[in-house]
Amino acid sequence: MSEMLKVEHIEKYYGNKDNITKAIDDISFVVQNGEFIGIMGASGSGKTTLLNCISTIDNVSAGHIFLENQDITEIKEENIAKFRRENLGFIFQDFNLLDTLKIEENIALSLTINKKDAKEIDQKVKEISKKLGIDAILDKFPYQVSGGQKQRCACARAIVNKPKIILADEPTGALDSKSANDLLSLMEEMNQKMQATILMVTHDPFSASYCNRILFLKDGKIFNEIIKGEKTRKEFYNEILDVLALLGGDTRDVR
Amino acid sequence: MLGKLSLRNAKRQAKDYIIYFITITIAVALIFSFNSLAFSEDISELSQSMKYFKTSIMIMSVIIIIVIAWLVNYTMSFILEKRSKEFATYQILGIEKKDISNIFMLENILIGIVALAFGIVIGTILYQILTIIIMNIFAQPYQITIDFNLKAVGLTAAYFMGIFFIALLNNRRKLKKTKINELLYAEKKNENHLLKKSLGNTIIFLISIVLFITALVIIGDTFKDGNSVKGNSTLIAIFLTIVGIYLFYISISSFITKRYLNNKNRKYKKDNMFLFRNLTSKINTMSVTMGTLAMLFTFIIIGCSIAMLMNAMLNNEIEMGYPFEIMISSADGDFSKYKEYIEKNAKVKGMYEYEILKINETGISNGLKGTPFEENKWYDYDEVMKLSDYNYLRKMLGYEESTLQEDEIIVQCLRTIEKDFEKYVKENNTIVIDQQEYKIKEVNGENFAQTISFNGYIYLIIVPDEVANTLTEIDLEGESYNFRYKFVVQTEEKTDERFYDELCQFILKEEIPQTEIIDGEEIEYNLEISLGNVTTKGERLTQVKSFYTIISFLAFYVSLVFAIASATILAIQQLSDSEKYKYRYQLLRKLGVDETRLNKMIFKQLFIYFILPVFIPVLISIPAVFLVGRIFLVAVTLGDIALNIGIILGLLFLVYGVYFIATYVQFERNIKEGTR
Numbered sequence: 001m002s003e004m005l006k007v008e009h010i011e012k013y014y015g016n017k018d019n020i021t022k023a024i025d026d027i028s029f030v031v032q033n034g035e036f037i038g039i040m041g042a043s044g045s046g047k048t049t050l051l052n053c054i055s056t057i058d059n060v061s062a063g064h065i066f067l068e069n070q071d072i073t074e075i076k077e078e079n080i081a082k083f084r085r086e087n088l089g090f091i092f093q094d095f096n097l098l099d100t101l102k103i104e105e106n107i108a109l110s111l112t113i114n115k116k117d118a119k120e121i122d123q124k125v126k127e128i129s130k131k132l133g134i135d136a137i138l139d140k141f142p143y144q145v146s147g148g149q150k151q152r153c154a155c156a157r158a159i160v161n162k163p164k165i166i167l168a169d170e171p172t173g174a175l176d177s178k179s180a181n182d183l184l185s186l187m188e189e190m191n192q193k194m195q196a197t198i199l200m201v202t203h204d205p206f207s208a209s210y211c212n213r214i215l216f217l218k219d220g221k222i223f224n225e226i227i228k229g230e231k232t233r234k235e236f237y238n239e240i241l242d243v244l245a246l247l248g249g250d251t252r253d254v255r
Numbered sequence: 256m257l258g259k260l261s262l263r264n265a266k267r268q269a270k271d272y273i274i275y276f277i278t279i280t281i282a283v284a285l286i287f288s289f290n291s292l293a294f295s296e297d298i299s300e301l302s303q304s305m306k307y308f309k310t311s312i313m314i315m316s317v318i319i320i321i322v323i324a325w326l327v328n329y330t331m332s333f334i335l336e337k338r339s340k341e342f343a344t345y346q347i348l349g350i351e352k353k354d355i356s357n358i359f360m361l362e363n364i365l366i367g368i369v370a371l372a373f374g375i376v377i378g379t380i381l382y383q384i385l386t387i388i389i390m391n392i393f394a395q396p397y398q399i400t401i402d403f404n405l406k407a408v409g410l411t412a413a414y415f416m417g418i419f420f421i422a423l424l425n426n427r428r429k430l431k432k433t434k435i436n437e438l439l440y441a442e443k444k445n446e447n448h449l450l451k452k453s454l455g456n457t458i459i460f461l462i463s464i465v466l467f468i469t470a471l472v473i474i475g476d477t478f479k480d481g482n483s484v485k486g487n488s489t490l491i492a493i494f495l496t497i498v499g500i501y502l503f504y505i506s507i508s509s510f511i512t513k514r515y516l517n518n519k520n521r522k523y524k525k526d527n528m529f530l531f532r533n534l535t536s537k538i539n540t541m542s543v544t545m546g547t548l549a550m551l552f553t554f555i556i557i558g559c560s561i562a563m564l565m566n567a568m569l570n571n572e573i574e575m576g577y578p579f580e581i582m583i584s585s586a587d588g589d590f591s592k593y594k595e596y597i598e599k600n601a602k603v604k605g606m607y608e609y610e611i612l613k614i615n616e617t618g619i620s621n622g623l624k625g626t627p628f629e630e631n632k633w634y635d636y637d638e639v640m641k642l643s644d645y646n647y648l649r650k651m652l653g654y655e656e657s658t659l660q661e662d663e664i665i666v667q668c669l670r671t672i673e674k675d676f677e678k679y680v681k682e683n684n685t686i687v688i689d690q691q692e693y694k695i696k697e698v699n700g701e702n703f704a705q706t707i708s709f710n711g712y713i714y715l716i717i718v719p720d721e722v723a724n725t726l727t728e729i730d731l732e733g734e735s736y737n738f739r740y741k742f743v744v745q746t747e748e749k750t751d752e753r754f755y756d757e758l759c760q761f762i763l764k765e766e767i768p769q770t771e772i773i774d775g776e777e778i779e780y781n782l783e784i785s786l787g788n789v790t791t792k793g794e795r796l797t798q799v800k801s802f803y804t805i806i807s808f809l810a811f812y813v814s815l816v817f818a819i820a821s822a823t824i825l826a827i828q829q830l831s832d833s834e835k836y837k838y839r840y841q842l843l844r845k846l847g848v849d850e851t852r853l854n855k856m857i858f859k860q861l862f863i864y865f866i867l868p869v870f871i872p873v874l875i876s877i878p879a880v881f882l883v884g885r886i887f888l889v890a891v892t893l894g895d896i897a898l899n900i901g902i903i904l905g906l907l908f909l910v911y912g913v914y915f916i917a918t919y920v921q922f923e924r925n926i927k928e929g930t931r
Contacts, residue, residue, distance in 0.1 A: 057845065078849065085847020096842050098529075100536040105528050110846050118523040 003068075004197045005031035005054070005165060010063030010073075012049055012220075023049040024060075025220035031165070031199060036191040038211035039201045040240070042247070046220040047201045048169065054199065055088055055167050056080050068164055085113050089158035089196075091168040091187075095150045097142040097157075103149075104129070104138035107156045114161065128160045131194075132186065147175065151183045159196055166190070168200040172207045184210040205244060209237040216243055223247060270925075274830070274917060275330050276370060278823040282323050282816060283374020286316060286414060288382035289812055290407040295386065301393050302752060304801035308808075315809050319816045320414050322551070326820045328422040330827055331363060335426050337831050342430070356430045360423050367419045375408060385808070392804055393797070456509030459502050466499030467875055475882045496875065497550055503871055504546040508535045526856050529843070533836070533860060544828070545868045548821045552872035555817045556903055559810040560880040563899040564887050566806055569799045571890040575669060576706035577792040578652050580746045581758075584709065584738035584788040593742065593789075596761055601754065602747035605651050609644040611711065611739050613637070613729050617686045619666065619716065622679035626672045627888045628713050638711040640667075641723040648710075651745055654701050659719045663696040664688075668714035671890060673700025676714070688718070689727055706890070707790070709741065738788060750793030758789060810903075818907055822914030825865055829918055833925035836860075840926050857923055865915045873904065 012024040024046045031037050041047045052058035054065060056072055065072050067087060075083050089110075090096075097106045104125055111121045129135040134152045137145050142153070151171070158166050168187070172180035188210050190196045200211065208214050210233070216224040224243050228236045269276075292298055293312040299305050335342075345355050383399055390397035473492040477485055515521050515531045522528045534541075581601075583593055590608055597603060613636045620632045645667070646656040657665055664686065668676050676698045684695050704710045718726070840853060848856075877900060884896040 055845075081844070081847045081849030081852075083847070084845070088847070090845055096845075098532070098839055098842065100532040100839070101528065105522070105532065108523060108528070109843075112523050112526070112528055113843065113846055113848055115525075116523070118520040121523045122519050 002033045003030055003066075004033040004035070005199070006066040007050075007054070008064045008066070010050075010053060010060045010065060012046075012053060012058070013061045022220050024053070026063075027217075027220070027222055028063075029215060029222065029225075031197065034191070034195045034197055036188065036198045036210070036212045037200070038208040038214040039199065039217060040203060040205075040208050040214055040244075041217035041223075042203065045217040047203075047217050050217070051167060051169055051199070051201045054165075055090070056084055085110065085161075087164045089161060089163035089166040091151075091154055091158045091166060091171045093170040093173040095142075095154040097150055097153055099142055101141075102138065103134065103140055103142065103145065103153050106142065106153055107138075107160055110157055110161045124160055125156075128156045132156050148179050148182050151175070151179065152186060155183070155186055155190065159190055159194065163196075165197045165199060168198060170202055170204075171200065172202065172204060177206075180204075180207065205237060205240040208240055209233050214240065214243075216247060218247055270830075270921065272330070272334065272827065272830075274826045274914065274921070275326075275823055276366060278819050279323075279327070279366075279370040280374045280377065281819055282319075282326075283371055283411060283415060284378035284381050285812060285816060286319065286323075287375050287378030287407055287411040288385055289808075290316070290410050291378070291382040291404045292385055292389075292808075294404050294406050297397070298386065298389055301389070301395065302797045302801045304798055305804070308801075308805050311805055311809055312812075315813055316414070319813060320418065322816060322820050323414075324418045324421060326823060327418050328425055329824060331422045331426050332429065333827060333831065335359070335430060339433075352431060356427045359430065360427065363419065363423060367415060371412060371415055375411065378411070379403065389804055389808075392800055456506045457513075460506035460510055463499045463502035463506065466495045466502065470495040470499065471875070471878055471882065474879055478883045478886050496553060500549045500553065500871060500875075501543075501546040504542040504549060504867075507867070508542065511535060526852075526859070529839075530856065530860055530863065533839070534863060537832075541828075544824060548824065548868040549871050551817050551821055552869050552907075553876055555814045555907065556872055556876035556900070557879050557883070559814050559903045560876070560896075560900045561883055562806045562810040563903060564880075564884055564891060564896060566803050567895050567899060568887045568890040569802055571671075571895075572706055573792070573795050573799050575671075575702045575890065576704055576709075577790060577795050578702045578704055579743040580750050580792045581744040582704060582709055582790050583742040585740045585742065586738050588740035590740070590742040596758070597744055600757070601744075601750065604745040604747050606742070606744040607644075607647055607651060608740065608742050609641070609648075611715075611741060612639040612723065612726055613737070613739070614639055614688060614726055615729055617688055617716065619686050619714070621683070622666075622668075622676045623672070623713070624679075626675045627885075628669075628672060631713065634712075636729050637716055639716045639718055639723065639726065640710065641720045642717055643720050645717045648703075648743065649701075651743070652701070652703075657697070657699075657717070659696060659717070660694075661719050661721065662691075662693055663719070664693045665696055665717035666698045666714055667703055667705070667711070667717055668698060668700060669705050670700040670702065671888065671892060672713070673698060676700075686716075688716075688722075689725075693718070693722075704743075749796075750791045752794050752797040755791045755794035758791065762789065814903070814907060815910065818910045819914065821868065822865075822911050825868070826914055826918040829861060829864060830921055830925065833922050836922075837926045837928070854923065857926065858919060861915065861919050861922060865911070865918075869908075869911065876900075 007027060007029050009026055009028050010024055011022065011026055014021045014023055027046075027050065039047045039050060049058065053060050054072075056075065060073050063073070072083065097103075098109070101109065107125045107129060108121050111124060116124075125138070126135065129138055132152045132155060134149055134156065137149055142150055145153075158168075171183060171187070175183065184207055187198060187200070191198050200207070202208050211228065213225065213227045215222055216226075224246070226236075226239055226243060231239070289312050293309040299309060342355050342359075346352065387397055387399070470492040473488050473495070477488045477492070511531055512535055515527050516535070522531075581597060583590065588608075588610075594606070597606075615637070616635055617637050619637060623629050623632055642657070642659050642665075645665070649656055659665065666676055666680065680695050680698055685692050686695065687693075703715070705713055705715065840857070843856075844853060880900050881893070881896055884891070884893075887896075
């Protein structure tokens with residue numbers, strides 16, 4: 001397996017000279033191609049900042065981030081948008097579907113942004129929607145379909161572009177447990193069957209138990225790392241709970 | 256506490272409504288300044304016709320008040336809808352409905368009072384500017400005085416109090432009737448097309464096109480020339496246009512859907528999908544609003560263009576009809592008393608007496624066929640002038656002199672039909688006078704006092720002096736007077752209205768004989784005919800200037816208010832929705848759309864919104880103005896019509912453009928707020 005994402009000693013500060021907050025304090029890790037990695041931590045631990053830095057929405061104060069050997073911290077401002085639309089896929093907490101567009105068009109959105117040929121767009125949308133089982137609702141608007149179908153649509157949009165890495169920011173945050181379960185199974189499927197590399201930020205141990213590997217952040221540093229390996233999801237889930245208990249101070253986040 | 260809360264919320268949303276506030280202020284300023292003009296004594300005393308200025312401003316104000324009332328009511332309901340969540344939250348917290356509606360009223364009254372105050376201050380300045388412009392038109396001296404017309408202030412305040420009062424009552428009732436959950440979910444889903452079936456929409460779309468064409472055909476038929484104008488068919492054409500406009504805007508979304516969203520090649524091209532879905536999602540509210548705006552625009556463009564054409568016609572008629580400062584016709588040829596009086600009372604630059612001869616028809620009037628004057632040749636003689644007289648008059652007017660061989664003549668006609676005559680002469684280049692054939696040497700179209708039957712009516716034949724001396728004149732049976740003797744004067748300074756009045760007084764007073772002997776019978780001299788045979792350019796010009804001023808000022812007043820009201824409604828719709836759009840554009844940015852492309856998309860979206868309601872009006876009104884303009888062709892050319900409509904469209908788009916840019920800037924700011 002090759003390295004997909006390499007994070008090297010990154011730091012991120014907020015505030016002014018007299019009052020510096022270190023949101024990220026020297027974090028390094030590597031994500032392999034085809035991995036499903038989770039980032040956990042309490043509110044304020046720096047996980048969303050980390051995701052924003054990787055997704056080029058925010059820039060780092062120090063350190064480097066490489067995506068397949070390309071240093072994304074060195075990309076010029078005017079090329080960032082291009083980089084983002086060609087290399088990254090996003091799944092957001094509230095699906096971020098556009099109400100004005102049909103399901104089909106929501107999936108096609110990132111392709112039209114990349115100015116792909118109309119025939120190619122149509123073919124890709126049909127292909128991915130069949131794989132994700134939403135080909136029957138392509139002609140509907142988001143408010144006409146269920147929450148689960150909306151997530152599938154959001155996932156389809158994230159992956160249709162064949163991005164190098166899919167970034168998911170608390171994807172289950174706004175869902176009931178049944179829908180959350182569905183979404184996570186889908187992401188697992190995308191990871192296993194379509195070899196998508198996924199980086200998911202969450203504070204929910206149940207969601208995290210679907211990952212291959214989990215990084216725990218505390219106060220901007222990596223506090224711990226656990227790997228699923230051959231464990232069952234149940235065992236892995238308990239292990240996560242143990243680490244969270246060690247992290248302390250935020251047991252109210254543990255369901 | 257509630258007051259503070261609401262005020263803070265109002266402040267937060269204020270930036271979206273600043274355009275509305277500015278528009279109301281401009282409207283106050285316009286209404287105030289025009290009412291001040293109406294009450295101004297300086298202006299009503301400028302000329303006799305300026306007394307109509309007041310009446311017409313008052314009538315126009317009613318139309319303008321209706322448009323402003325619509326704008327205020329519309330915007331208020333709009334703000335109410337946008338803030339529905341806020342108001343629902345207050346209600347959930349247990350605040351009385353009555354208190355909430357009071358707060359809402361208070362806010363709006365405050366906006367109204369501030370706008371009124373600002374507007375009156377700006378209006379005072381505007382009033383001064385307008386007065387200076389009018390005084391300049393009439394070439395009168397004017398000193399700026401700060402007079403604050405209390406009547407105008409009172410009237411303006413009363414208008415706006417009425418407008419706000421009605422709008423507030425209306426919205427208070429709306430607020431009272433709605434339930435909390437309605438307020439919470441007031442922000443609706445995508446709207447559906449009014450008609451589900453796309454076939455129905457296509458038919459409606461086609462019907463609207465047919466209606467437009469029918470209306471234009473009716474207009475074309477009705478305004479063939481001045482005699483065929485009928486009120487009934489004009490009303491039918493207006494009615495068809497209105498229905499057509501609404502049908503068009505109801506069905507346009509289905510047309511867009513069909514063209515851009517059902518065809519995958521077009522849909523996935525560039526940013527079509529995103530832009531047109533944004534557009535069609537709001538289609539129902541939009542189609543009615545856009546239809547109304549389009550109707551307003553159509554009437555402004557047609558109305559103003561025709562008003563300006565009337566101005567152009569009046570102006571041209573003066574230039575064509577009154578090239579000399581003073582022109583007098585007489586049946587007896589004795590101008591000595593006039594001469595004496597004029598020399599005493601004006602600085603004379605040149606004067607000339609001459610004769611116009613009437614002969615049997617030569618057939619040259621066939622040249623009028625196909626011109627607007629075809630029906631106007633109701634008498635059966637032609638008029639003739641000597642070459643020496645002609646050349647003298649031309650010299651007085653600063654035109655080049657002409658020469659003739661003894662078998663040649665010249666045709667002098669109105670400028671507007673010079674081309675038609677030239678075409679006619681090309682095919683028929685000779686005429687017969689007294690069994691003698693003459694060649695038509697040239698056709699001249701300079702202004703030569705021919706609209707009022709002074710130097711011939713419409714056209715005149717110029718013959719060499721020796722020919723003129725031997726011509727057989729016709730016997731004018733049945734006509735009591737033959738005003739064959741003419742007297743023209745050019746003065747150093749322009750004559751004015753007072754000069755004309757005094758000249759008339761002089762004529763009426765005794766200087767002119769009270770009786771005259773015609774055919775051996777002594778009959779009473781008709782003084783009115785006598786006065787009608789005396790014209791001065793100054794007096795005519797003053798009359799025309801009054802109409803000119805009234806028409807142009809009213810056109811300016813109405814179209815400006817219509818244009819800003821329409822643009823404001825579009826601006827408010829877009830800006831208050833920018834929260835929604837912020838989310839959409841934010842997503843695009845996350846998905847990797849760069850700033851330049853984002854700006855382009857925002858521009859495109861707003862541009863489509865702003866261009867849609869003017870697109871049909873422009874398409875309809877240009878042919879309509881040309882068709883209606885045909886009745887003015889006696890004194891204007893097609894070029895004049897094109898120029899006038901161009902000026903109106905230019906001014907309209909200037910005002911509209913300013914609003915568009917302001918909306919764009921604010922919209923972009925709203926969308927990029929709080930992001931890097």
